[in-house]
Amino acid sequence: MKKTAVLILFCLISAFVLPVCVFYARGGSANDNEIAEKLRMSENISVFFHNENKTVSMPIEEYLCGVVCAEMPASFEYEALKAQAVAARSYARYKQNEINAQHPEASVCTDYTHCKAYKALEENEKSWGKDSEKYRAKIENAIIETQGEVITYNGEVALAVFHSQSGGGRTENSADVWGGNVPYLVSVESHGEEASPGFYSDVTVPFENFKNTIISLNPKASLTSSNDIGQIVKSEGGAVKTIQIGGQEFSGKEIRSAFGLRSSCFTISSEGDNIRFEVTGYGHGVGMSQYGANAMAKEGCDYREILKHYYSGIEIECV
Numbered sequence: 001m002k003k004t005a006v007l008i009l010f011c012l013i014s015a016f017v018l019p020v021c022v023f024y025a026r027g028g029s030a031n032d033n034e035i036a037e038k039l040r041m042s043e044n045i046s047v048f049f050h051n052e053n054k055t056v057s058m059p060i061e062e063y064l065c066g067v068v069c070a071e072m073p074a075s076f077e078y079e080a081l082k083a084q085a086v087a088a089r090s091y092a093r094y095k096q097n098e099i100n101a102q103h104p105e106a107s108v109c110t111d112y113t114h115c116k117a118y119k120a121l122e123e124n125e126k127s128w129g130k131d132s133e134k135y136r137a138k139i140e141n142a143i144i145e146t147q148g149e150v151i152t153y154n155g156e157v158a159l160a161v162f163h164s165q166s167g168g169g170r171t172e173n174s175a176d177v178w179g180g181n182v183p184y185l186v187s188v189e190s191h192g193e194e195a196s197p198g199f200y201s202d203v204t205v206p207f208e209n210f211k212n213t214i215i216s217l218n219p220k221a222s223l224t225s226s227n228d229i230g231q232i233v234k235s236e237g238g239a240v241k242t243i244q245i246g247g248q249e250f251s252g253k254e255i256r257s258a259f260g261l262r263s264s265c266f267t268i269s270s271e272g273d274n275i276r277f278e279v280t281g282y283g284h285g286v287g288m289s290q291y292g293a294n295a296m297a298k299e300g301c302d303y304r305e306i307l308k309h310y311y312s313g314i315e316i317e318c319v
């Protein structure tokens with residue numbers, strides 16, 4: 001009789017208590033099937049998986065799970081993750097209205113150097129380790145709680161570009177980085193990023209290599225010593241807009257790309273036979289700074305305040 005009672009108690013615990021514990025450990029507000037169903041309840045987007053060379057049509061909210069995972073650490077503040085979800089959704093929706101020359105059959109690709117990074121939730125779970133369930137729920141809920149929301153400007157979906165860290169205490173004007181004028185991508189203050197990983201970096205290049213690279217960019221450059229490195233014009237965001245080298249003008253973006261710098265926010269100096277770049281920040285500097293968004297969230301700002309700070313004059317709505 002006593003054995004039967006113990007058995008019944010064990011079955012009750014297994015049937016009711018354990019699933020509840022697992023559920024709350026995941027931090028979710030709905031069960032897994034409900035979450036999966038909600039993520040599937042969206043229009044499809046065509047995604048070119050560049051590593052596998054194939055195009056897949058998938059629900060946009062499912063695609064966003066992979067983008068948010070790849071683009072922002074899941075350990076970030078929840079409101080920063082929600083801001084990231086809305087920015088990534090806006091970017092994807094904007095791209096759906098364009099024909100892309102590099103992958104005409106797909107709206108977006110998974111190559112971060114071209115569109116946005118993508119890493120499936122399942123792949124992330126290996127690196128998340130013991131936090132896997134918690135982080136998965138955090139990402140999924142950030143997407144579900146902002147489901148369908150995009151950033152608009154004058155009623156049109158905005159090209160909500162973003163970057164990791166602003167190097168000069170401000171974001172960049174899109175006009176200074178890519179030319180053209182996008183009214184919602186203008187320079188705004190961005191703070192709280194100096195302590196983030198990789199904010200400060202440096203690259204040292206032997207002078208001869210520096211010279212050869214510069215000449216490969218522009219054969220008219222005449223370069224015999226570091227004295228031939230001249231005036232720098234900075235952008236409003238603090239990046240190098242143009243720099244005179246060997247009598248020729250180069251953009252900060254060209255120099256960043258040629259020497260593999262983490263951003264165009266750099267100083268340049270000579271050290272013996274070497275040229276040294278000291279760099280702050282990471283990325284192109286336009287739109288939302290991800291580490292800046294996290295700093296704002298830590299100060300108590302919600303995702304709407306974060307987005308309205310980084311994208312000037314926008315609305316957040318379902319369209």
Ligand SMILES: [Zn+2]
Nearest residue numbers: 108109114115
């Ligand atoms: Zn692409």
